[in-house]
Ligand SMILES: Nc1ncnc2c1ncn2[C@@H]1O[C@H](COP(=O)(O)OP(=O)(O)OP(=O)(O)O)[C@@H](O)[C@H]1O
């Protein structure tokens with residue numbers, strides 16, 4: 001971990017901090033359903049950013065296609081429930097697997113042909129538009145609704161408090177996956193690919209294969225989150241394949257700092273909450289204030305603080321060490 | 325069954341559109357080629373310029389074609405301003421940082437536009453090219469013909485500029501080999517600033533052309549950015565002809581895509597072609613990258 | 614003489630009109646330190662790039678331990694036991710020095726802790742000061758960078774190490790240390806070295822055998838003192854075309 005050192009005790013500590021923070025939030029919200037829904041959305045969004053960290057932060061591939069995978073996973077899970085009666089508790093794995101399959105189909109030629117940097121970013125951005133257009137043809141412009149049933153096997157509850165808890169569990173699982181990657185061979189390999197792909201190849205790393213692994217893990221997690229996203233949004237349509245949401249995920253990841261789990265969480269939670277606040281307070285008079293904020297922060301970070309929030313955390317850490 | 329007339333109509337419209345797209349992408353290709361800067365705010369600058377056109381048309385009753393004369397120098401200066409303010413600090417940085425900064429700029433422009441003009445699309449009330457010819461079964465809109473002609477003329481002029489003037493030659497040699505160009509004593513900083521200004525000025529021209537028949541809304545830029553990048557990817561840095569051919573492919577693909585599938589799937593067709601090109605011709609169709 | 618560890622046969626690589634490598638056949642013997650010299654643009658780096666699979670050769674064959682490796686992907690070639698360093702260092706800037714070296718060790722030891730142990734051992738073998746191990750790639754000096762590059766390559770446990778201009782930019786004292794280090798790698802780790810170098814002092818003091826390239830071709834080979842008196846070599850360096 002960038003901020004807290006590398007020992008496993010410290011990681012346990014960090015998880016504990018995240019868990020306590022997550023547990024405290026609902027107490028503060030005190031049963032206000034709107035805020036609870038908001039909190040659940042923000043936590044789910046943070047999980048997406050943490051998942052993005054695998055492909056964007058560790059492997060350094062600027063993926064702008066998050067909602068292609070969120071959409072595929074979410075819609076497959078929902079359709080499996082609606083059409084085949086498969087409960088989402090199982091269905092989310094099918095949804096995740098469907099996203100993963102898409103990732104493999106896209107990823108193999110993409111990495112095989114050495115597509116990276118701006119071209120990778122464009123390709124993944126285009127992927128979202130392709131899915132958006134094609135699913136519009138297949139699904140029409142209609143909004144679809146989930147069956148009214150609730151319960152744990154449907155991962156769906158009327159209480160937003162419970163939905164918030166589910167989102168929190170997903171966040172913690174995503175963090176755990178990141179930690180596992182970071183501390184194992186794959187994490188080291190991905191980071192070296194991010195730093196210098198050719199040099200990585202020259203120490204025997206099959207860079208294509210490892211980039212594909214990163215894309216697979218990322219897409220699986222997003223696919224699983226897709227269904228929860230639908231439950232929180234209360235409906236789904238082709239509009240789930242949304243370019244600007246996909247972009248936001250990457251933006252939060254960059255602002256958080258590449259490869260930094262806590263940076264990603266902080267940036268997603270702060271920016272997304274602020275964004276929601278702007279949207280609810282000024283949305284009718286000054287629409288887009290939230291995105292304007294993201295834009296300004298992004299420019300400032302890009303020019304003055306390219307290592308994002310993680311860079312700031314790092315500096316504070318160093319300063320504290322010196323004092324001691 | 326699609327009638328031959330309709331097919332012809334859509335192909336011709338696609339060609340006009342494609343020529344226009346190449347003009348839009350030209351500025352981006354120039355900037356990316358010369359200074360290796362990844363600009364994701366390209367389309368958003370076009371969108372802002374289009375609002376200028378709309379404002380002058382509504383408030384001052386100036387025709388879009390006339391506004392262009394004012395906008396081109398104005399946006400040249402704006403471009404230079406953006407270069408020194410935001411681009412120069414990230415020159416030579418990792419692509420990701422450049423993308424972040426220009427995406428940020430795009431978001432700022434988009435949402436300022438959204439705040440000022442709301443999401444409702446705007447069109448100019450009147451343009452001198454608001455009529456059409458019938459050519460047998462074919463309808464040719466004067467505005468579309470006009471933008472196609474202006475696109476061709478501009479690109480021809482640009483070609484002359486790049487081949488005959490000192491600055492143009494400096495741009496070309498910098499595209500080919502940055503180090504050598506520096507050794508030859510080209511002041512890259514000024515060259516970059518001018519290139520960026522020129523690229524943005526070309527966008528201003530495009531926006532005026534667009535407004536002779538199109539509409540502007542805050543998100544107009546996103547699709548133009550993506551399309552421009554698709555064209556640059558296909559064209560490689562093979563010069564103006566590469567950009568024109570790629571623009572034509574995109575324009576015709578979009579037009580036929582909306583005919584054969586549905587209008588809402590037209591961009592999918594373009595992007596699927598983009599995927600295939602990147603995968604199988606990673607150096608572009610018409611030159612190296 | 615024993616079998617060649619590495620052999621190229623009629624290797625060709627061109628870029629557009631330029632023949633960067635023009636029918637090059639060389640042998641590298643097990644255990645030696647081979648010097649590879651030649652004026653700028655002679656094709657030395659390109660030869661390395663072909664051997665390591667970075668470039669696909671346009672003709673000819675490459676054998677490593679009697680096995681043909683032409684056209685294999687880089688990572689497979691490295692796995693077989695070839696390592697390389699870079700003319701211009703390519704550090705992992707945002708990783709710690711220890712992590713960067715350990716990433717190399719992971720090729721042979723999948724366990725991260727074990728890989729780190731190996732990395733520490735290599736770092737101390739190369740005389741890298743302990744306190745830089747926790748520093749990030751962007752925080753160290755050029756000499757240290759070159760050592761880290763070497764360490765990272767050594768960590769993959771190569772039989773053959775291709776070293777591209779490791780002396781460039783070093784101060785005289787650093788250069789002497791580097792010469793000792795290379796010799797130590799060769800004798801203690803039993804790694805065969807091919808050393809590309811412009812600094813004659815370095816080549817002459819460590820290589821028993823030297824190959825000279827010019828305009829993509831091998832123009833001379835033999836003992837350093839023989840080669841340096843070869844008229845063709847002198848002409849190549851002076852830039853006069855042989856009559
Ligand atoms: N990727 C490339 N694309 C085009 N030309 C190349 C490429 N790499 C090398 N060349 C050309 O091949 C020739 C040999 O270059 P190479 O780098 O192998 O020389 P070198 O012997 O390593 O020179 P130096 O001592 O300057 O490092 C040069 O003319 C060079 O310009």
Ligand SMILES: [Mg+2]
Nearest residue numbers: 657658659700
């Ligand atoms: Mg070289």
